Amino acid sequence: MPPNTEYLEIAHQRAAEKKTHVSFPQLKYPSLRDEGLRDPVQWLTGKAMDDGAEGLWRIHNAIYDFESFVDNHPGGSEWLELTKGTDITEAFESHHFNPVVEKMLEKYYVKDAKTPRNSPFTFHEDGFYKSLKRAVREELKKVPKDRPKYCDRIMDGLFFTCLITAALTCWSKNYWVVMASYLVSSLTLAWSVVASHNYIHKKTNWRMYIFNLGLWSYRDFRVSHALSHHLYPNTLMDLEISAFEPIVFWNPRRDKPFYVYLSFLIECLFFPFAFIVNFLKRFSRNFIQKDFFKKHYRWHDVIGLLLPVWMWVASGCTFYEAFVNWLWINCTGSFIFFLIGSNAAHHHPKIFKDGDQVRTETPDWGMHELEAVMDRTDINGNIFKVMTFFGDHALHHLFPTLDHDVLPRLYPVFLEHCEKFKANFRMTSSFDLFIGQIKMAVKKDVSLLDE
Structure with a gap:
């Protein structure tokens, strides 16, 4: 076509x-994308600015506090340490197979997110x-x-x-x-x-x-x-x-x-x-x-x-x-x-x-x-x-x-x-x-x- x-x-x-994504105009142009050294730390910082996770962890349209769970995370604490303050929906969905994990989220729920993903x-x-x-x-x-x-x-x-x-x-x-x-x-x-x-x-x-x-x-x-x-x-x-x-x-x-x-x-x-x-x-x-x-x-x-x-x-x-x-x-x-x-x-x-x-x-x-x-x-x-x-x-x-x-x-x-x-x-x-x-x-x- x-x-x-x-x-x-x-x-x-x-x-x-550079106001929006090109293919997805409903999204904000990524903060810090074209600045500085364009390294992973900068990328995480920019993502935290855009995700509406309010300094915690966001999954879909809810905010969670995993601070007490970080050291007990079966995949290692590093995954949660790196992603604090960001939307981890895609990572959560693609990294976990056991449906029990979704039920565990209720324990760490804080509130609904204020902004769209x-x-x-x-x-x-x-x-x-x-x-x-x-x-x-x-x-x-x-x-x-x-x-x-x-x-x-x-x-x-x-x-x-x-x-x-x-x-x-x-x-x-x-x-x-x-x-x-x-x-x-x-x-x-x-x-x-x-x-x-x-x-x-x-x-x-x-x-x-x-x-x-x-x-x-x-x-x-x-x-x-x-x-x-x-x-x-x-x-x-x-x-x-x-x-x-x-x-x-x-x-x-x-x-x-x-x-x-x-x-x-x-x-x-x-x-x-x-x-x-x-x-x-x-x-x-x-x-x-x-x-x-x-x-x-x-x-x-x-x-x-x-x-x-x-x-x-x-x-x-x-x-x-x-x-x-x-x-x-x-x-x-x-x-x-x-x-x-x-x-x-x-x-x-x-x-x-x-x-x-x-x-x-x-x-x-x-x-x-x-x-x-x-x-x-x-x-x-x-x-x-x-x-x-x-x-x-x-x-x-x-x-x-x-x-x-x-x-x-x-x-x-x-x-x-x-x-x-x-x-x-x-x-x-x-x-x-x-x-x-x-x-x-x-x-x-x-x-x-x-x-």
Whole structure:
């Protein structure tokens, strides 16, 4: 269906004025979206300004006080600590399967919210997502408790391979061994960071800390990825879109700068340093925000700096040699990670972006998740590829706390519900998504999503 010309003009005007979301005009333009460092702390601050949670926790149209429950939260206290003062409706719905949780809310109810939700998404009992979640809940009862933990084996194998080969780059004197070790350690570092994302969505566990091996922060990633990108993919509330601006612009806008035509080249120049840039952004906040260290920094932020120390101690070389080799490994691993991530599932002309005309301003949350993602035929079906290339992406977005080992078992009931509700589940090739990502970086005109 061709774009509505009148809508295009209105959409571009909204984008220029920055008063509302483009695709969802009933919503406020996100506070602080285009200011400062565009980091997770800033995103949470801006969200708290817009959500009407009154300093507590909001779920649907009610305010709750979970202060006395924070330390007893089965998923770990961090989830509630990070989200205090915000609307956690989408996170609550997608992270919990047990219906008992909904009954527990009554104990912590404070009052009704004063303002409408600043989110376009709905969770009707007879809608796609809630119906699918009930069916998935029944399927999970059939999953054997003693099933093989393939994801854990892959994660551990990548981690230890990275450690061993990183040390070999410093220990060996053979040029070919050093080069092979450098390539393998860089690749396994990137894959370890990708695979550890499977554990970041879950309750507190030791494997989630492997994410920090890349000099990044799993705590930051819980905000930018689990609480922002996963819950509001490709909208103006998606930090994994806004954080790349003004380097890369993935949302369609007429006022994109001239250099968007060099976006892929810019990505290739920026991606190698993205791990380090994220670390420096986080470190700089100590001087910008006085209480940042107390509120957001944790002991695990130094994990990434332990890798060069390990290389130095394990190989017996000088620390300078270990540090230089580590920089090469970190930068190459950073390039691989972001190359995988930017082409994984979300950037393609046929995928929803804020600016596209939607069929309803209040879509079912699960239906929207499928509009904002495309899976890959050459990745799904292989658990190693799924773990290292963000595979089974649609199901993972719908049920992020489930282990990737479990997701393949859900496809029959998932596809059945997609057909019943006419949900837009699509699959394509990795190459098509790669080309699509380049097209989205230069796309200026918004479009009407296909029926």
